[in-house]
Amino acid sequence: MEFEEVLNEIGDYGIFQRRLVYWFLLPATVPLAWFALNQIFMLSVPDHWCYVPELSESNLSVQQQQMLIRPIEIQFGLELPSQCRMYDLNYTSVLLDFLESPYSNITFQNYTLASDVPKKACQNGWAYDRTLYDSTASTHWDLVCEKDHLPHLIFTLSSVGAAVATPIYGAMSDRIGRKLTFFICVTVTLSSGVISLVLPSFIAFAVFRLINGSLIPTIFQVPYIMLVEIVGKEKRTQMMGIACIGWTTGLCILPLLAFLIPNWKTFGLVTTCFCIPYFFYWRFLPESPRWLVSIQRYEEAVVILTKMAKINGRSVPTDLVKRLKKVEESMRKEKESSTTTENFTVLFRYPSLRKYFLTITISWVANSMAYYGLQINVTNLYGNEFLNFFLLGIVELPSYFLCWYLMERCGRRWTNVGLMFLAALSILIPTAFPQDLAIGTTIGALIGKFGCSAAFMVVYQQAAELYPTPVRALGMGSSATIACIATICTPYIIYLGTYGRHIPYFIIGGTCLFASGAASLLPETLHAKLPQTIEDGEKYGQNQKYFSCHSPQDDDVEDDVKTDSVVQKEIMELLSTV
Incomplete structure (x- = not known):
């Protein structure tokens, strides 16, 4: 006895399933990319150069300041302005010389420094290009130059969390159910995402981003699994296609949100808080009847399957409980026969x-x-x-x-x-x-x-x-x-x-x-x-x-x-x- 036989009688892709597709699966997968990949923009590293207080407080334009600060270096075979080194000069004297020079009232295009001027590492931090972002996590903690590997560490920690935690959440889903696991993951994703933004320490930020990243695969998989387990086998590929389309739709919207919200903390808070609407699904989202049968909770499975049949305009089999018990027995025998391998x-x-x-x-x-x-x-x-x-x-x-x-x-x-x-x-x-x-x-x-x-x-x-x-x-x-x-x-x-x-x-x-x-x-x-x-x-x-x-x-x-x-x-x- 197969569960698909029962599903076919009560409707394996009727109004009940379509409602869940249109009102749950597709809308639920759209925001996933927002709190799964928002750290790409949060950790973006804009163009930067050494910060010189004397020049920053002057009336020189940003372009003029850069020409006095950034030596030209060979990078990737190209001559590019340095982001991590500066000229070793007395900028107070340079500023006075510049103000008295004939170039003080022009665009400064002809002003050059001798090639033998000594250079040194940045002494007072960095100044950043604010064209695209007011601030990012990288500018907030100066994750540049000798610390430029740290943004990549955050991405790596997210992957570590996903690799370690996904099997754990998968086992949890089989033990306590798809629905409860989904909402636990949403709760932890929301709380870890918000906490990572409010704590002042970079180490705390990294730890909570690890926790946050560990939940993303499960949040994507569980809605898909919940739908796959209540539709016919010929519609399962379509469920995957719809989940992928929802993900891609969110992927396309994410850069617009990043463009409109140039502050990294506000952007992170907005994208993370899109977890909140998921909680409104609690009352009408059903548990997987297939999972309920597998753990012998037949009465709850019957309630869900009965509701499914009525909405789909199908009659409820009179011997539904008996048939579900046969399904569970078949599942158990198949599992026992495969435990040796x-x-x-x-x-x-x-x-x-x-x-x-x-x-x-x-x-x-x-x-x-x-x-x-x-x-x-x-x-x-x-x-x-x-x-x-x-x-x-x-x-x-x-x-x-x-x-x-x-x-x-x-x-x-x-x-x-x-x-x-x-x-x-x-x-x-x-x-x-x-x-x-x-x-x-x-x-x-x-x-x-x-x-x-x-x-x-x-x-x-x-x-x-x-x-x-x-x-x-x-x-x-x-x-x-x-x-x-x-x-x-x-x-x-x-x-x-x-x-x-x-x-x-x-x-x-x-x-x-x-x-x-x-x-x-x-x-x-x-x-x-x-x-x-x-x-x-x-x-x-x-x-x-x-x-x-x-x-x-x-x-x-x-x-x-x-x-x-x-x-x-x-x-x-x-x-x-x-």
Whole structure:
């Protein structure tokens, strides 16, 4: 007895589910990017130079002050004004000389200092360009020059928190329920986000940003899981698509909020407080009936399923409790039959399973590094960082629809290979451009974000279809955890750009290129039946040709396999949802 059979009778995608999609899943995923990625703008480092009190108190323009303060140095092969060093001068005397000079009433364009003037490190802190921001966390604590690695430390701590805490919150979700776990995460996210803004210490800020970052993956996953567990199997991919669209929509709005709120504390407070509307969902958001059945709370599951049937215009089965007990018994037997194999070492005991695990994990790691790395590197790209962030977000929308279509037409394997190869080339090719042609790197980053965003959907689908049933959750969880650990290093890969702007692109692009080649070794899963046992998984794909785009099981495809017209119809449904 399967839960899907009960769900089909009471309506597996009726008015009840649609209401939750339109009023919960989509609205709930939009603000996620705001308090998940707001620290990118909060930690932005504007142009800066040594602060000289004598010049700051004078009537000289900012441009004139900079010409007296900033020596020209070779950086990345270019002559650029220094951000961390200054001329070693008696500025009181210089100021008097300047006021008496014939240049005092002109634009100061012809005023120069001798090349042999000694230089020294900043003595009195830094002055900052206030064009885009009134203040940021980096300007507040002077996280520049010898402290310029600290903003990357905050990004790393967020990844550490996510890698450590996500399995814990996942276990909590299975123990106390999806609904309660979701609201606990929202509460902690709100409180940790606000506390990090009001405490005066940078160490306290770092600790609470770690706590805040540890909750973000769970807040994204739980609403998606709650919907997936009450819709039919043919609508599950659509739920993922809607969640991704909500995330991307929030991603595109975030830079507008940062532009309108130039003070980092106010911006952080506003974006974090968008957690508050989630609490209004408490009264009408149902617990997952599938989870309630799994822990034998049948009466509560019956109440929810009865309400679902009535709203969907379906009749309630008279023997609903009896059938739910059979569902729970089936779940328990399946779990008991798989306990002998559900440990991490099983992923390496079998040749095919080992190959699947290593290849999927490599693809997942490369994808996570590219996505996260390109996103946090936005402040280093050519042009306005708000516009760049928006463009990096908006390119995700067409990538989802293209990926969905290609997966059903060309298969999963070559779609993954092609998209990762596109991401790799777009990241690597700009490294051949001259250093002063920075716009090429920006264009490459946009195309790379398009490729890796689409490739994530394929990797996720391949993982679900290649891992055998007894180790599917273990395999996907292990691959995702390793990818999450890899993102811990990503901020410091981006930090290597301080030694050479192209270094991060070589590392990330090279990883994507390697992952693209490795992905071609996976078997095709389009129209294939899922492997139910490890033995099925070991035999799977043995007769496939390397350049095939379909599974050899195509002749045995069940009647409910999606045709191109069905896929196109679902894409139109997604578009209408937006």
